[in-house]
Amino acid sequence: MSTRPRARSSRDKSPPLDDKRLRQSLREFKAEIFQALAHPTRVAIVELLRGGELSAGEILGRLEVEQANASQHLAVLRAKRIAVSRKEGNQVFYSLRSPLLVDVLDIMRRYFEQDLAATTAMLEGLAQEERE
Amino acid sequence: MSTRPRARSSRDKSPPLDDKRLRQSLREFKAEIFQALAHPTRVAIVELLRGGELSAGEILGRLEVEQANASQHLAVLRAKRIAVSRKEGNQVFYSLRSPLLVDVLDIMRRYFEQDLAATTAMLEGLAQEERE
DNA sequence: TGCGTATATTCGAGAGGTCGAATATACCAA
């Protein structure tokens, strides 16, 4: 029934798939996903896509960035397989590959709201920058 | 009852706290948290802390990195207020400020497991690097 | 006081991310 990795043949020098390595791969995977989300524009794109598929043009229309820049950010999300693209005629439609990341964003919003101190500090920081 | 922001005084030129700006602040906040988690060592630290408070030394003992490096990563988590520190005598104890981020990590694990294709591709990639 | 242990900070080099400008590619329509 189980598909867990079998013992490796003994000619592999340093066992590549023991528990330790697997946990490390998982951490690297998580870090990569976090990194892919670590930009406000990419967060915005994922939020736009939670409502369903959108064309690159529609996404671009709702972001206040250059076309090339939006395309670069879309490329990052594609590379990490957070979003997938589908071509239709002249256009490219993007959608999220998994609803799980939307859950993550929702948790992040709760996290944001939960920490009133951080929130006010941040907003005051923003207001301050504004004044300078 | 409500504590939602009052209208700003009219001498603020560009209204800093309208809906649009608030949503943007939220996206920036999310991106900052993601960025803070966007390194395998910091993911590892957060995972270590899910079991409860640990001293910097204990954390260092379980990570295979230099002392200075671990301390730098702890500083990142502190700066973004993901972890908080408490001094006791000679030592500094770290703990997570909110259990929500642990939920995020759990979702990420499911996300990882869910995508078998990505997983095997990644592990094969790892195995390949190993052979080279 | 001075020493040892625990932890943090600073520094500089290298790697990697971000941006807009320019350019390339792909598709459709005339």
Added chain:
DNA sequence: TTGGTATATTCGACCTCTCGAATATACGCA
């Protein structure tokens, strides 16, 4: 074809991150 629209890629400047080495700080104890 030619031209237009939609999207992606490349380039180079700039900025940020990450690391280890060295150093600094803080505390407890003799």
